[in-house]
Every structure is written in C-alpha cells, then in structure tokens.
Amino acid sequence: PADEIIAGELAQTPEGRWLDHATAARLLGHYGVHVAETIGVDGPESAAEAAALVGSPAVLKATGPSLVHKSDVGGVAVGLLTPADVAAAYRRMAERLGPAMTGGLVQRMAEDGVETIIGGVQHPGFGPLVMLGMGGTAAELLADRVFRLPPLSRGDAADMVRRLRCSPLLFGYRGRPKADVGALEVQLIRVARLLDDHPEIAELDLNPVIAMPGGAVAVDVRLRLA
Ligand code: ADP
Numbered sequence: 001p002a003d004e005i006i007a008g009e010l011a012q013t014p015e016g017r018w019l020d021h022a023t024a025a026r027l028l029g030h031y032g033v034h035v036a037e038t039i040g041v042d043g044p045e046s047a048a049e050a051a052a053l054v055g056s057p058a059v060l061k062a063t064g065p066s067l068v069h070k071s072d073v074g075g076v077a078v079g080l081l082t083p084a085d086v087a088a089a090y091r092r093m094a095e096r097l098g099p100a101m102t103g104g105l106v107q108r109m110a111e112d113g114v115e116t117i118i119g120g121v122q123h124p125g126f127g128p129l130v131m132l133g134m135g136g137t138a139a140e141l142l143a144d145r146v147f148r149l150p151p152l153s154r155g156d157a158a159d160m161v162r163r164l165r166c167s168p169l170l171f172g173y174r175g176r177p178k179a180d181v182g183a184l185e186v187q188l189i190r191v192a193r194l195l196d197d198h199p200e201i202a203e204l205d206l207n208p209v210i211a212m213p214g215g216a217v218a219v220d221v222r223l224r225l226a
Pocket residue numbers: 036059061068069070071072076078107108109110111115136207208219220
C-alpha cells in the first residue's frame with residue numbers, strides 16, 4: 001500500500017514533488033506514524049462543518065501551492081472554539097492571503113506539549129538520515145538536533161532523545177508536565193523505518209510533533225518524493 005501510494009504519485013510526476021497533506025498522512029499512517037486528524041476544506045462553510053467533526057478547540061490552516069511557512073503569513077489560527085469561529089477565521093485568512101489561499105485544513109487542537117521535529121533527509125554519501133530536533137519558534141536559533149542512520153532500535157531512539165540539549169524539557173523541567181517520551185521514541189522508530197524502506201522520500205519534515213503527557217502527534221507534515 002505504501003509502495004502503491006509512492007508509485008502512483010511518481011507516475012503522475014516522475015520528477016518528484018511535495019505530496020498534499022492527505023496523501024502524506026496516509027503514507028505515514030501505513031507505518032503507524034500518528035498524524036492529527038485533518039480535514040481538507042474549501043471555504044468558510046466546509047470549514048465550519050469540519051470543525052464540528054474534529055471537535056473543539058480547532059485549528060485552521062491555509063493551504064496553497066505557494067504557502068510553505070503558513071504561520072509566517074498569518075495562515076494558522078489556533079484555539080478556535082466554535083464552528084462559527086472557524087468560518088470567521090477562514091474568511092479573514094482568505095481576505096488577507098488572496099488567491100494564494102486555495103483551501104484550508106481543519107484539525108483538532110492538540111493538548112499543550114513540547115514541540116519537537118522529526119525529519120528525514122537524503123545524504124549524498126550515507127543515504128537516508130533520520131533527524132530529531134527541538135521545535136517551536138526558537139528551533140532555528142537553537143539548532144538543537146540529532147541525526148542517525150535508520151533503522152533505529154528502541155535504544156537508538158532513546159539515545160537520540162537524550163542527546164538533545166533541551167531534552168530536560170521533555171522530562172518535566174521546572175515543574176512542567178512530563179511528556180510521553182516513549183510515544184515520541186516510537187514515532188521516531190516508525191519514521192526511520194519508512195525512510196529506510198523508501199529511498200524515494202527525498203525530504204520529510206514533521207514540524208511540529210507535539211510531545212504531550214498523553215502521546216506524541218504530528219500536526220504539520222511535509223513530504224517530498226524524488
Ligand atoms: P507552519 O509550520 O507552516 O507555520 P504549522 O502547521 O506547523 O504551520 O502550525 C504552526 C504552529 O501552530 C505549530 O508549530 C504549532 O505551534 C501550532 N499548531 C498547529 N497545528 C496545531 C494543532 N493541531 N494543535 C496545536 N497546535 C498547533
């Protein structure tokens with residue numbers, strides 16, 4: 001099934017491409033990677049309907065071929081309590097972004113947690129590498145990240161988590177709730193297996209994977225085939 005998804009996409013565009021959110025989530029789902037339930041919408045009405053399905057509070061994100069860093073352009077609205085709030089947020093975004101916004105994604109808002117990044121890159125010498133990093137707004141400044149060759153054992157994944165300089169944040173730093181580190185490690189192992197099995201994945205960026213007391217969930221998914 002994962003092979004079919006990849007072959008199908010590459011048959012359409014042999015030069016490779018970024019997958020849409022739904023297709024990338026389906027591919028990750030075949031490996032048991034937990035992605036937040038996400039509904040694609042195309043206007044304020046369908047956004048409100050989707051909000052009623054995912055539950056409250058909801059998150060709305062603008063989509064469009066040129067929208068890469070959605071929050072940089074005001075394309076992410078979190079903490080929307082009612083379907084009407086989601087519809088209103090859609091109208092505001094569409095007005096601000098103009099034709100660059102071709103649709104949206106509606107998700108249930110995840111619990112509070114620590115934002116991490118799980119990624120994959122193709123290294124010219126080593127082949128696929130799996131990355132774990134700290135996410136959040138200071139991610140690029142801190143550049144707190146660790147790379148490994150897949151596949152990963154349980155011990156490898158545990159070691160990656162503990163090598164991050166900011167790993168204390170995951171273990172209940174200064175009275176914060178302790179994240180489900182085991183769930184984060186499982187996500188990492190599953191992503192590594194996906195990368196190991198499919199060298200056609202040129203880039204993968206799960207940013208963020210929110211590590212919460214009750215699990216770890218990817219809420220933003222980017223995957224490029226080549
Ligand atoms: P982008 O990276 O394109 O700006 P994201 O989808 O990563 O867009 O959203 C930006 C930020 O919004 C995330 O880093 C996270 O802090 C927050 N966010 C997005 N989706 C959710 C969600 N479902 N639950 C909680 N927070 C979210």
